[in-house]
Amino acid sequence: MSITDSEVVPIIVQSYMDWERPAATAAEEKLKKQKEVNRKEAPIGASEQRVVNLINLMQEFEHMSIREAASKVGLAKSTALRKIKEWNKLTNSSNQGVFPDTINKKEHKGRKVILQDVHTVFIFELLINELTLTVEAVTDQLCATFKDIQITPRSVATHMKNKYRLTYKRIVPQYFARDSEETIVKRYNEVNSWISQKLDFFNDCVFLDEAGFNRNMHRSYGWSEVGTLCKIKVETKGPNVTILDAISKDSIITLSRKEIITVAAAGKRQRLDDTPVVKKKGTTGNDFLEFVEQVLTTIDTVGMSYKYLVLDNASIHKSNLVKDW
Template sequence: MLESPEERGKATRFAKQLGIHPRTAQRWWAQYRESGEIPYKQSRFNNGPECSFTSSHQDFVQNIIENDPQIFTEDIIDRLSEKFEGFSISKSQLNHHLRNTMLISVKRPTFEAEVRNSAENLQTRYELFMQWKDSNLDFTQNCVFIDESGFNINLRNTWARSKKGTPAIVEIPKTKAVSHTIIGAINASSILYVALKKPPPKKEREKKTTASTPKKRKVNKGKKRPVDDFIIEEPPIEYIDLPEDVGGGKEIAQPPKGTTTAHFIKFMNELLDIMDLDEGLKGSYIVMDNCTIHKSAPMIRKIESRGYGVMFLPPYSPELNPIEQFWALVKGRLKRKRLLTDENLSSRIAEACNSIPAENLLSFTCHSKRMITNCYTKTPF
């Protein structure tokens, strides 16, 4: 403003360029005209004691936080006092420096397994890339992605509103709800098949039976569906055969609560029937994580005999499977509604799945496709 006298009357524009209030610029200009001296912002002058928090302290604190992001303020102060003799700082001063000087804030953490980006796992991802780099596999063109996810009626957002000074209390039907497992298959353009596996009824879970003769629990026989008919059954797999008693009078093992190889094989049989009806899916690759239940040798042979390929992803690599993002979005939509009973859970899941646009599926797949480059460069993700 002082260097352009012909523009002196336009203090507002110069104030915006300098990042100061227009009234401040006008006052400074008036002071300059009266005294001929350049005014300075008084707050720049520190009349108090010199700050004892130096760049050495910043580097030390930065290293502490990188090693332990959840460290408490008191522990940081203790570490500083041990490292720098005679150093003293209050909690409020340290928090001020963290927020304003070092730009470090407190936020909700994302927890990851320690081995997710270990050197061994990065090497495993690299070997996966080298194994498939010369094939015709393309995530956006000829791949079907499979994974399981757990749901229950207590799905809620991690935030809530309440009056200032009062706790945000959210009432839920049960403190511990029964989990339901969903197995799904998607590709870059559509949801191919989703099935719900419910746990056995409570009376069956709690009853301890002794066997004089072997007993079996029935398996529901699912019906074949056309490709465009997306259904969550009630449920497609509810019970599996129990092992026969070999000792006489011994308790029969209770059926596993999670997804078993038997559940997965039944799901895959129905999925393959659906894929066979669509000519565009012929020769596709079925991509899934390296979970034990996915690695049934007879199932792999059956998939390959039907003309499809199988790709197992490296451990701790959710970014490579687009259905992980799909399930996250489904759960996010479920959290917006109140699930009152187990009975309406499956219908709500179906609504949430069907509400996801096809362009989102393509975005998920493109993201995972980009992450494959990180496998080659051994870049953590």
């Protein structure tokens, strides 16, 4: 049966794609809907928007003719009639909610997600029990436990980063003795003694420390022409140097430099003549004690009012020679 222009085609009233406003809204509102950002689904095109407006218009104004509605939305009469028939057919069928291809928002079709929630929980428990596992080891155990998946270590690493915000970093050892009960009690008692003495670290203390490095130490990066290596000349084996320093809040009080003697490695044959072999010798407790006396002499000479020397727990600071001084 043919449909004339004057006839009214019944339209099944059903909300279409959750459009809240009718098709007769202002042009600014239409542009806002088309320019929505950060949408997971692809935006509908101009032709799809015309079909949407046609359906909304026919649903809102039940007595409007097809020709008039098609003219208002910018569609040909034949196209408008075909789309209305498709819409009525789909809404009458069991597959409600499936729209014609020209007005359907196409879903994103990507690769199927391999790692599900059960795999995520497995990886998480695996890393909690052993933090040093590599990505390859995690992948091997995952594939061995779940036979139905095949995944690369790179994909597992991406999943761990995005899902857990985990990265593979350098390990920082946390020694048991550092957090033992005995050590904590010592710290507590020491801090209490500082508080009872009203120790002022800014005005009453001088801080002593040492730093060791190789004399051939240099920066890791340098300038060179494009396509050429950046080469610098260094000695094969440079001497190790230790710097002892004493500083306060105002300035450096004194510095001491010692060059460590380097000899053949232990286990090598010693020479047969009477010349003694010089052993490798670093900074000792005696060296540190001499430096402390130098610091005290400088403080007395300048007339500084410092009362305390603050040291760290280096081994040379805990030698019997230093303790008995």
